[in-house]
Amino acid sequence: MPNVIEFNEFTCSANRVGGELTCWLCQKGVSARALFCHHCGTIQPVRDIDHFARLGIERRIDIDQELLDKQYETLKRTLDPTRFIIRGSGERGNAEKQMEALTQAYDTLREPLKRGRYWLTLHMREVDEAEAANPMISELLYEVEAAIAPTDCDRVAQKAGQSLQQGIIDLMQSLRDQHWQQANSILVELDGLESVLAAVRIRRKELSPENGNGENTSGVTEVNNNNQ
Numbered sequence: 155m156p157n158v159i160e161f162n163e164f165t166c167s168a169n170r171v172g173g174e175l176t177c178w179l180c181q182k183g184v185s186a187r188a189l190f191c192h193h194c195g196t197i198q199p200v201r202d203i204d205h206f207a208r209l210g211i212e213r214r215i216d217i218d219q220e221l222l223d224k225q226y227e228t229l230k231r232t233l234d235p236t237r238f239i240i241r242g243s244g245e246r247g248n249a250e251k252q253m254e255a256l257t258q259a260y261d262t263l264r265e266p267l268k269r270g271r272y273w274l275t276l277h278m279r280e281v282d283e284a285e286a287a288n289p290m291i292s293e294l295l296y297e298v299e300a301a302i303a304p305t306d307c308d309r310v311a312q313k314a315g316q317s318l319q320q321g322i323i324d325l326m327q328s329l330r331d332q333h334w335q336q337a338n339s340i341l342v343e344l345d346g347l348e349s350v351l352a353a354v355r356i357r358r359k360e361l362s363p364e365n366g367n368g369e370n371t372s373g374v375t376e377v378n379n380n381n382q
């Protein structure tokens with residue numbers, strides 16, 4: 155039955171009848187959070203739900219990391235492509251898009267900085283990007299430019315790395331306190347610090363063209379994994 159159906163609009167989020175979502179195949183009502191139709195068992199297209207709902211966890215800034223991992227693993231197994239091999243292209247496409255959406259949701263929620271940024275967008279209609287230039291960032295960028303040895307770069311990287319770590323702590327606190335504007339300012343500063351770290355990496359490479367001397371930019375790699 156379902157495998158003879160060709161269906162291309164994998165991400166159509168809204169077959170809505172009177173505000174209710176319906177299954178793309180059998181047209182009966184389904185909830186936005188349901189991966190599968192309760193009536194015909196067909197996998198549904200990606201719906202417009204938030205990352206917390208997609209992972210089936212409580213919508214909170216401080217998440218239960220273990221539960222998040224567990225939910226992700228379970229859903230990932232459910233969406234495993236091998237389970238849809240014999241299905242029609244409509245279902246295979248839905249499963250693939252659901253997996254993408256799941257991965258994106260998981261990657262966002264597991265990283266405090268990404269989660270904080272996402273949390274803020276959920277709570278602020280529009281984020282005010284027009285921030286005044288941050289003197290600390292300008293100063294650090296100037297120091298990167300002025301660096302004449304790899305150790306100068308390491309010193310800047312360490313300062314930026316420490317500020318980044320403290321900034322993430324401050325960000326989470328301001329989100330808990332619902333100080334959205336303050337949280338936004340911190341995020342802008344964190345963006346600035348990340349660009350400082352990127353500049354340090356480039357400058358350091360320029361200053362050690364042989365790229366052979368064992369020193370490493372420890373401050374950079376420690377704090378900056380996964381924070382793109």
Ligand SMILES: [Zn+2]
Pocket residue numbers: 177178179180181182191192193194195196
């Ligand atoms: Zn159905």
